Amino acid sequence: MAALVKHLGLADYALTYEAMRAFTKERNSVTPDEIWVLEHPPVFTLGLAGDAGNLHSPSNQIPMVQVDRGGEITYHGPGQIVVYLLLDLKRLGIFVKELVSRIEQALIDTLADFGIQAERKPGAPGIYVSEQASIPPEWFGAKVAALGLKVSKSCSYHGLALNVATDLEAFGRIHPCGYEGLKTVDMQTLGIKDNIDTISQRLLQHLQKQLMPS
Template sequence: MSFLVKHLGIADYDLTYQAMRDFTQQRDSSTSDEIWILEHPPVFTLGLAGDASNLHSPSSQIPLVQVDRGGEITYHGPGQIVVYLLLDLRRLGIFVKELVSRIEQALIDTLADFGIQAERHPGAPGIYVAQDGGIAAEYRGAKIAALGLKVSKGCSYHGLALNVATDLEAFARIHPCGYEGLKTVDMQTLGIKDNMDIISQTLLEHLQRQLISS
């Protein structure tokens, strides 16, 4: 099983969002699964169940876009690896809950490769710095990666975002994922200086490994 991987660079959010929906609506059983790796210019996105008031300090420089993924509000911007997973879940033989678990594990394994212990928090999708991972106390439990998916006709789109060297001040304008006071951190703050390409490739390898596992 293989995936068509597309490296899109810095891509406009609205255009990419429309392209994901178009791809999913037009695909059929013979369409190859695709993985898109990119960064976005600064943007806040609000999921289907999201509350716009969780953007408590709006910025005239950062638009807010209502989208059809699950989850609450988040921020995308330069220095953040975004991966969109356009997958036929029926063909892969997995359900959405299992897909989420595999994405989370790929993120945990990626961060471990760079010396960061990370963990899931039940009931709060995303990946968090481990409470006992040897990190400075102020960053323990901070969110370092987000995920949100949409499934249409058995096929997924949207995906994940990993904070590498991100504008953390933008996260201070929102209640990330609807949680007031939730800390957000990036890999750079935790001492990781590897470039985006190296980290992206490591994440891609872990995602592919997770997606083809039985």
């Protein structure tokens, strides 16, 4: 059963969060999976294990929302592709650890399509820029994508965020994922000029390849 893909445009975070929770609570064994592709207005979100102190320079213009995903603090804003994965993992036959690995691989493959080598880091969820000749050394090891999930009754929600052309100054207000001094970068800073819709389509293709049975 193919997932229903919904392109939601620029969507309020709190309303989208409540919609994800409601969808997951109300779904049953025959409810089709859904993939939501969107952007958010500026917002900080703090995961279950998060320390609010990792927002070290609060902004009156950017709210912070406590949420029920795993992980620490992160930022969402325009110019960042957010994908929420509302999946029945039991039906797909995917365990949580494997789901994380497959999401990470889809992100790595997407970045590779645009000439960026990226990698996982043990103990630090997300995707990071690898050392490579085409990128200034200052961006080696910088975080370019984040992920955080919640699984309830074998169904996932929340998902991933890929920085395309977003406000890096906002990331400077937090310790991303709780790591002080961790650099965050976007694809535009790494020299990628393709528009967000083109990148979004490619990411969606890789996610579907990784997550959906053919």
